[in-house]
Amino acid sequence: HDHILNPITALEFYQSPDGPLLLLAGEGSFLKIFEAENSKLLGQCKVFDGQAIHGIIAAKNAQDDDVHILIWGGSFLTLLRTHDFEQILAQSLTRIAVAAAEASDWILDAALSPLVPGCCFLITAHNTVVRATLDKTSSFIEFETVASPSRSILYSAHILAEPSGEILVAAGTVFGEIIIWSCSSSGTTQVLFTFTGHEGSIFGVNISPPLTLACKRRGRLLASCSDDRTIRVWDLTTDSPTRTVNDQVGLVRETGFGPNSDDQAQSENRCIATVMAHASRIWRVKFLVDQGCLSPSLVSLLSFGEDSSTQQWSLNIDSCTASNPKADHTSETLRLMHVSTFAFHSGKHIWSTALHYCNPLAAILATGGADGKISSRAVSLLEEESSRASCHDELGPSYGISSPGNTDVQCNSWDLEEDILKHLSLIPSVDESIIKGLDSEAIEIKKPKKIVKDAFNKYDFISENQLLLTTTFGRVLLSKIGVSHQWEELELPKTAEYDLKSYSVVQGIPECGLAYIAGANGKIYCYVGGAILLEAGNVNGKVADMFKIFNPATKGFELLVTTLGTGMATLFSIGSTATGLIHLFATFTLPPKFMVTIAGRIDDLLVLGSRTGSLAVLDREDRAVLHGVGRGMTSTQDAITTIIPLPHQASENSMASYFLTTGRDGVYSIFAIDKSDNGAIRCVHVGSLPFGPIVEAAWLDGAELLLYGFKGKNFIVWNETKQLEVMSVECGGAHRSYAYSPLRKSSGGHFAYSKASKLYIYSQQAPSHTIVKRSGHGREIKACAVSPNGEYVATGAEDTAIRIWSYDDDGKPLEHRLHCHAIMQNHSAGIQHLQWHGLNYLFSSGGNEEFFLWSIERIPGFGLGVVCEAACPDQSADRDLRIMSLDVSDVDGDNLLVSLAYSDSTMRTYTYSKQNRFCLVAKGIYTSSCLTQIRHLRVSPKEVHIITAATDGNISLWRIDLSPPKTICGSSPSEFTFLGTRKIHQNTIKSLDFVKYTDAFLVVTGGDDNALGVSIYSINQLPSEAAVTKPLSYILRSAHAAAITGLCIVPIDEVSPSMDIVKIVSSSNDQRIKEWHVQLSTSTAGDLSIVNIQNPSDEFTSVADIGDVVFLRARNNHVHESQEQKVLIVGNGMEIWKLPGCSR
Structure with a gap:
């Protein structure tokens, strides 16, 4: 391992x-x-x-x-x-x-004994308590059955060992019942309660610690979750007499049949709260209770679902009449109120949880998911966000850290007139001046008008902790964010009396502590500190927008200003950050109907983004448009919101400059500007994001890429490099004024937004959670492929995502890491097959007749760039087929030969080139059986021999005629020529690999019948015309105890100089990985045969539902003396194994 x-x-x-x-x-x-x-x-x-x-x-x-x-x-x-x-x-x-x-x-479940060292109590799947004791001398564990009230089949259980020696058990049965029972160390058993009410199997139960309930009563609560998606809370106070087990009760618990009227009445009396929780199944529930002496206790519940989310619920037990034995228990008396949702995992399932209390009211919650990720965050019993900060203050020192969940969250809101203007020495606004000069008689004649209130208009940050705002009456306010917020009104020049009324544009430059404000008449004002705004410059016309542009040559900033209805853009240079004065640098004529939404500088070029998703590249010196990039190349039809250059790498000798863009379509893109082609642009990467579709900004913090935008009603800040959600704020959605200021030292930020005429400032000092361990796929991995040089591994899963990894095995075993470089999410159905061609192309196929060709290249200062270059050309109207397998080979110069196998038993072969795209060369049909595998056995300029495998257990040989060359679209496709078939397996062939060995092809297959098949095709016997060809075949029955889902042949040059042994690695749903040595022999006539098949190694792998296995080559395409051969197994997880005896 x-x-x-x-x-x-x-x-x-x-x-x-x-x-x-x-x-x-x-x-x-x-x-x-x-x-x-x-x-x-x-x-x-x-x-x-x-x-x-x-x-x-x-x-x-x-x-x-x-x-x-x-x-x-x-x-x-x-x-x-x-x-x-x-x-x-x-x-x-x-x-x-x-x-x-x-x-x-x-x-x-299990619990350590508080009385006997080295002893613990177990609750088993048949509702039995077992004592396990560790012998100090022999380290042998002895088991002893303690008690069982009934042999019910359980899905969940919780066991507590009390200091008094009593054992308390909550058992959730398959039949939807919950049995609460206790036993002593001597085996005396009492059934305390039997609860019914859930409409499905019980997936999780949790008994609370002793709580102080209403009326100062002490007792416990029970939380349960079920297949019916509900959470129920039950009262476990034992005021009523207990009852012993009788035969009838045991019958009901063990079979699920029998009278249950008494249990139903008891359940109605004891169930104090019910809530429909997750939209998926709920696997676990856990109490979060105060560890102090509050009376009554504060109680929260945490639920963990199949939807990979954690939800927190509050339970107010102050009015808990269920704790009063004299109360009338006829209905539920409490409500579970939703507090928050944490979605820090991908795919499905949270399988494990842990809590560590840092103080009586706060804890660290760790969750582990099916994606392999471990995340941690702070959870508090205090529901108010503003109150949570005090918990985090205590949490940090007691936990010894400042990162996991120590968010120090604050959220404040202000009404402009009630909360701000009343407490400021106000400068008379434009509206107030007008009212004072009006004729009083005219006012009496007119009907009373509704009083117009001032309101927040536009705002932006001018530093990490300073926010500049304009109002609809033309006021300009400054907010200083700290422990206590400070407000100040800024004085405008006299010429700006009417300019900012109702219309304003604000552009902050936090890096310099500057802000520019423009109004309706074209004047631009600057704030550089103090209490006065200065006039900095002007343009002809009404300002549409302003954009800051970083100038790497001067390490300063420039300001691009666009005006409404003129089709012009004006570029100013900022002379001094002390004065904020701007100087005209150039004026540009924009392309027709080009409304600028963002601007950026890439070397000496100016790149503009438009509202329709197109780009324009302008020469700053010649002031002319060099290139226009349409919506097709930018892959978006909505506004471009960010243009930032990627840093140059001193070690990279690149002839291109790179920049990153975001748009309101849920993706970000990276483009290359070719310096040798007069600034020609090409897209080299498109990245999908887990939020959106509105992505508003991106920036680089060192080597990390961060973005923010909106998902539904939430504002999201996302760290793409770490795959980490930094912040999530429910603000109402994107249709509002807002501004965000990242805190670079602490990785948090300030988010200002308008909602219901109020200004909210949400401050978070650190990310909302910490990733203890990085994640992989959240669903079962079905396919994987290794690049020819062995540097990258591509995996595709049922979560429809494709990930590209590299494996770093330098250093100590604890330092070995799988690094994810790219995630592609174009597929809408599960991935069936992946295959590399060279280092720059990856092919993928899956359900819905989806087939994509991915172009891959290195991007200096970023990593891997991935773009979907082409897609399946001939999809049916229903798109109800799966492309089960594919193969790619070089043919005729720059053309690629691509063969696809479909689930309806059809086959298609295309040629592909960037210029001509896909051209159909040949098509064919096997039978009615679903094809599962297709491979190019031999490719020559005139013909191609293809082997297929199907669900009927047969492998078949086919031929395609390539003469004359069929690389030009428009010619009629030829038909696959059938050359023969051979029955190898009893049913579906799940896996296939082949290798050329001297003058023959060795084809290895794994079947649903647990068998391993080896077939030999002689190269000299491959016919050029239609002829029946059958291979020499060997079958090894019961090679595994389940279907063989993955096969790989260790390359011949990696095995042995003697060239008489072929190594095969197989994987199966029996969670075994086996190595096979196939010993070959060549007769005097040149015929190849198998002498012996050995199984030198057989190991258990914890990867369930194995989908594939591949051989990891060395990065230079061969194994050095000191290196080891390794294989990768994928399924519900990923595992890398060393092949035994592989070092030479």
């Missing part, structure tokens, strides 16, 4: 006695230990053989020789003492699977 990126199935915080706070994570069968302060991976250890970790419990106050960590998975259990844990941290112990013990049943 070399590296793993799998779903996180268990999490637990562990406070070491003399060390930092640690986060323990179960990833597959491995325990990983992270330092919570800096997310550093400190150690990892394999805990089980053939089993994933499902739960981790850490002791709170254990002694040195006691059990500190309890780990279980399936029916296996491991107990770790301090010495074992310290060895794992020191990485002197990397495997403890031999210490695992197997219980008699699947373990659902």
Whole structure:
């Protein structure tokens, strides 16, 4: 084993006695230990053989020789003492699977005994409490059955071991019932409650700590979640007498049949709150309660769903009549109120959670998802955002950090006239001056008019913490954001008395502490500090907009001003930041109907973006338009909102300059300006974002790319480099005035926006959460492919995304990383096949007849650029087919030969070039069976031999005639010539790979029948005309215990100089990865045959539902003496394995 990126199935915080706070994570069968302060991976250890970790419990106050960590998975259990844990941290112990013990049943939950060191209690899938005790001398774990009220089949359970020795169990059954029962260490059992009401299986139960309820009563609550998408809260106060188990009750619990009128009445009495929660299934619920002595207690609930979101709910138990035994329990008395939603994972499922209380009212919540990500954030019992800051102040020092969730959030709002103008020494506004000069008689004659109130108009930040605003009456205000907000009204020049009334344009330059304001008459005013605005310049006409442009030559800024109805743009240089005076540099004539929405400078060129999504490149010296880029090339038909240059790399000798744009279509793009082609532009990257479609701005903070925009009613700040949501504010949507100021030191920001005539300023000092571990795909990976030089790996999954990775295996094993360089989301259905061609092309196919060709190149200062260059040319009207497989080869110069296999048993072969695009060369049909694989066996200038595999278990050989060359569109396509078929498997062929070996092709197949097939096609026997050709075939039955879903042949030059052994690696749904050695022999006549097939290695992989396996080549396309051969397995996760005995 070399590296793993799998779903996180268990999490637990562990406070070491003399060390930092640690986060323990179960990833597959491995325990990983992270330092919570800096997310550093400190150690990892394999805990089980053939089993994933499902739960981790850490002791709170254990002694040195006691059990500190309890780990279980399936029916296996491991107990770790301090010495074992310290060895794992020191990485002197990397495997403890031999210490695992197997219980008699699947373990659902566990609890350490507070009375007996080295002892714990387990609750199993059949509602049985089992005691497990670790022998100090032999380290052997002994199991003893304690009690079981009924042998119900459980989906969930929660067990508590009380200091009194009593065991309390909440059991959620398959039949939708919840059984609350207790037992003593001697085995005496009491069923306390049986709750019904859920309309589906119980997926999660959680018993609260003892709470102070209304009337100063002490008791517990139970939270449950179900397949019916609801959360229910139950009262567990035990004022009524308990009852013992009888035969009838046991019958009901074990079978789900029997009378339930008593249970229904009891459930109605005890259910105190119900809410329809997630739109998906809910997997877990967890109480968040105050750890102090508040009376009554503050209670929140956290729910974790299949939709990869966490939701927080508040429960006000102040009026909890359910805690009063004399109350009339006829209906629910409380409401679960939604507080917030955290969506920090991709794809589906949050599988694991952990809470660490930093103070009585706040905790750190860690979540682990199916995407392999671990995220953490602060959660508080205080619902108000403004109140949460006090929790974070306490949270940081107690947690020892300032990052995970320490957001220091503040949100303040102001009404202009009521909250600001009343407290300022106001300068008379234009409207007030007019009213004073009016004839009083005229006022009496006219009907009373509605009093017009001043309102916020436009605003922008002039520094990180200063906001400049204009009002509809022409006032200009300055807000200083701090612990207490300060307001000041600025004085305008006398000539601006009417200029800013009702219309204004504001452009701040926070880097210089400047702001420019323009009104209706063309004058431009500047604020450089103090209390007065200065007149800085003017243009002819009404100002439409102003744009700041950074000049890298002078390290200063320029100001581009456009005017309404003139088709002109004026460029000013800013002379001095002390005075703010601007000087006319040039005037440009814009293309027809080109409304500028953004401007940027790339070297000596001026690049403008328009409202319709087009770009214009202007020469600053010649003042002429060099190039116009239409909407087709920019891939957007909406306004372009950002143009920023990418930094030049001193080590890169590039003939192009690069710049990044954003638009209101949910993507960002990178363009290259070719210096050798008079500034010609080409698009080199299009990136999709998880928010939008309105993307308003982007900027670079060091090497990190950040963007902000809107998703529905929320304002989102997103770190694209880290794939991290920095901020999310529910502001009402994009149709309002707003401004954002990033805080570069703390990675937070200030967001100012208007809502219901009020100004809101939302301040957040740090990102909303921390990523402890980076993520992968959120759904099952179906296909992967390795670039020819072995540097990049492309993966495609059921989440419809394609990711391009590189694997860094330099350094120590803990430092190995899979780095994601690009994410492509053009597909709308699951990916079926991926294939590289050279280093610059990647092909992908999937459902809905989707087939894309991706152009890939390196971008200096950014990474990988990916653009969808072409798509499937011949889609049907219904688009109801899947393109199951494809293959690509070079043919006839710059043309590519592309063959596609469809789910309706048809095949198509195209030629492709940038100039002629796709041209159909040949088409054919197999039978009614779905084709699963297609490969170019041999390609020559005159013909192509193709092999296909299908769901009927057959491999078939085909021929396409390429003479004369069919690279010009318009000629009639030829038909596939059938050359023969061979039955290899009983049913579907799931995987296929082949290699050329001397004068033959070795074709290896894996089937749904668990068999491994090897077929040999002699090159000399491949016919040029229609003829029946059957290969020499070998079949190895029961090679795996389930379908073989992935195969790869280790390249011949990587195996052995003797050239008589072919290495094959197979993977299967039985979660085994096997290596096969096929020994070959060549007869005197030149015929190739198989002498022997051996299975030297067979290992368990924690990747479930394996989709594919590929061989990782070395980056220089061959393996050095010191390097190792590795394979990548993908499915529900990714795992990299070293091939045994591979170093030469």
